[in-house]
Amino acid sequence: MSKEAFSRAQSYITEKAGEMAVFSDYLAAHPELSEEEYETSRMMADKLREAGFAVEYPYIGLPTAFIGKKISPDGESSGRPVVAVMVEYDALPEIGHACGHNLHGTMALYAGMAIGEAMGDLVGELRVVGTPAEETDGAKIRMADEGVFDDVDFAIMFHSFAGESFADYRSLGIDGLDFTFTGQTSHSAASPWRGRSAQSGMLLFIDALNMLRIHMHDYCRLAAYITEVKGAVNIIPDRAVCRVEARAPEQSIQRELTAAVLECARGAAIATRTEVSWKNFEGSFAPMLPNLTAEKLAEETMVEYGVICTKGHPATGSTDVGNVSYRCPAIQPEFAITPRSLDLHTREFAAATTAEEGHEALVKGARVIADICLKVFTDDDLRKKIKAEFEAAKR
Known part of the structure; x- marks a missing residue:
């Protein structure tokens, strides 16, 4: 990995750590339901524009979806690595951000902007994709169907979890x-x-x-x-x-x-x-298509940052990232925002997103996502191995 690229990305996250916590807490205090994330999506799109991304908002006919792109200074993206960071931000009725989308959505957004700071030292294209309505109709389903991820070499997001972290996430x-x-x-x-x-x-x-x-x-x-x-x-x-x-x-x-x-x-x-x-009454969510090479990369990088990872989790919940995983290599590691054993979709979990432990996880998670993506950008052999496994799994 380019030391310059890594340094630029990590310095950006250090500089923005306080801002990230404020942003995540604001989303927690102003939750918006699926397909109604108007203020949240506008704020995120504005952040990307301020960071120098070319932003399309609304995107593919979805009023609360967006995409921000940054291409390396060589000006040529064709045939170059394309990495996508997926951002979630819808809340649940009555209990707000009890699935942690305020926190891991902010985590993904700022990780993307941090990688964007490093694009001058990279070759390829970065996409930060705002994906609304995960809790209901799953905007990633439509995005996958319309080919948004077909030319992507690697797509990633972390999902908030409690008590433990793991990269080998499976879904129903x-x-x-x-x-x-x-x-x-x-x-x-x-x-x-x-x-x-x-x-x-x-x-x-x-x-x-x-x-x-x-x-x-x-x-x-x-x-x-x-x-x-x-x-x-x-x-x-x-x-x-x-x-x-x-x-x-x-x-x-x-x-x-x-x-x-x-x-x-x-x-x-x-x-x-x-x-x-x-x-x-909703789009059909596909189960995750595993990519062991990408999961190994994620786990090893998480460990580098002191995150203890567990293994062997059965499929339980569901995510529209599963639909993305059939279009390109995609992973969704579960990232503990608290050491306590809490259930998702509870008021207690929502409160954990605004606690100090949640803020610390927010910053660390952004660092890890940025690091993983930079490794994919700069390691040709790694990308080929991830892509080969993806093609074999589809067959």
């Missing part, structure tokens, strides 16, 4: 579907034989899902809840809606599980003489 894919059962109203006492209960179809469907659970692969998950039933106690309901999330650790298992869910819906409708339709 998700298919999120709304099922609508339609029947025929009738008086439930005077002429029940004329009715067809949409509620019965939906309840039988949920019973079928409960039976399906005992046949699922390891780490698969099914969640369902009722969102609507129309009618009254003396009226057989002709409409019932429920929402289902099916999660699996591999794409082939995901397809199999979702197909089984649809069979349960069709069977319930046939058995109750109702009709059923379905539609996605």
